[in-house]
Amino acid sequence: MILFRAILLFFVLINPLNANTIYNLIKIPNLEIYKIDTKNGLRYLYATNPFMLGINHKKNINCYNSDKKTLDEKFKVIIKNLDRYSLRFLKRINLKYIVLCEDLSIAEINTAGIPNNITRTLILDIKFNESYFERAIHHEIFHMINDSHEELFDEEEWKTFNKRDFKYSKCSTCNKDWSLELLNNKYGFLTEYAKSTVSEDMAEIFSHLMFYKNKIYIDDPIIKKKVQFIKNRILKIDNTFSF
């Protein structure tokens, strides 16, 4: 028994110091600072080596380090888009750290980003589909907004905007073929992906609003209602926010 205790104590005490400051703050390994002195307080970190995240042995989030050239090129695009969010707004949606890496996947399904409002972190895949890359940044920002203010984004209310017979899918990763391409016949949805879940639908509206500003599809009555809903709720979070 004494021997068992001694061994147990050894393992408790001898906790190898693989943790650095960044790991202690956001619990993601293999990161270095890319840029931290930004006007809206966002801190950009990049992967120096691949990393896996998840609970216990189920580390189902993967991302890889990128080369410097890609990193530098994509950073310009990312900061141009994220600079549109003020420090005040970012504080209210609990976003502080942007992790830059490539080939980001969750359960082996590629994704543009993974938000986490507990660690105040958004992981971005800097090699995500070029055609949608910029808009996808705002899409992921919406998930941060939604996660931090769930009470504002009533899903039942949102569902009433759609046609009665429409039903969302069970999850946003249930189908790998959902396209982010803008639909010609919208009928309340900007993209196929918007049909997956309420949250993705909202994120698609928000990202189009941010990316295309006010040139967005108010000829569709359902989308018009959805746009109004999103604008109204965002302004409740920060009444100085501009789309």
Added chain:
Amino acid sequence: MIKKIKISKSEKIILIFIILLGVLFLTSLIILKNKCLFVKNFNPDKIQFNNPQNIAVLEASCGNVIIELYPSISPNAVERFKTLLRSRAYDDVAFHRVIENKLIQAGDLEFGKRENLDYGKVGSGKSGLGTIKSELEVQFAYKRGSVGLARTFEMDTEDSQFFIILQDEPLFEGEYTPIGKVLYGMEVLEKIKFIPKFQIVPRPDFINSFRLLK
């Protein structure tokens, strides 16, 4: 009759050399054992301070660490800290988490006391006064010697544990509530016991006393 043999010159030199070597060995043993030998100990009574009411003196094994507290930056956190200093709560508390050239953490009043140090729980103890809110509104650059209140992974969980950084930590700004900065005695902190590549220190060094100057 035994004939007395005269020592040759070269033998004398070797003998002197061996004696010298022995003396050097013994001296170096004493010097090496005394880790505090070249550490300057600052006497707070001989130093003029602009805000003596905000000066705290931590006495560690190698001498004094003199810290200026910043109530204008973190009023609630500094008030909590002063309350604990006035009650002498930090006396005999372990420097339980020491990362070489990076930071020193102490202040676990529940599991870090000399008389009942609990290696399994140290770092998770409470003061009994409850937690306080993080104070991060005022910009504060975490330079070497900065002192902050430790917290759990969540905000607003500061209590009695504090840390002192041994190198600049720009990422700490906006993350941890700052309470002050070391004015004198960084060398004393650098002599606090650590285990390379490990965070928790078995048989750690302790705070001898930690008081407000006035």
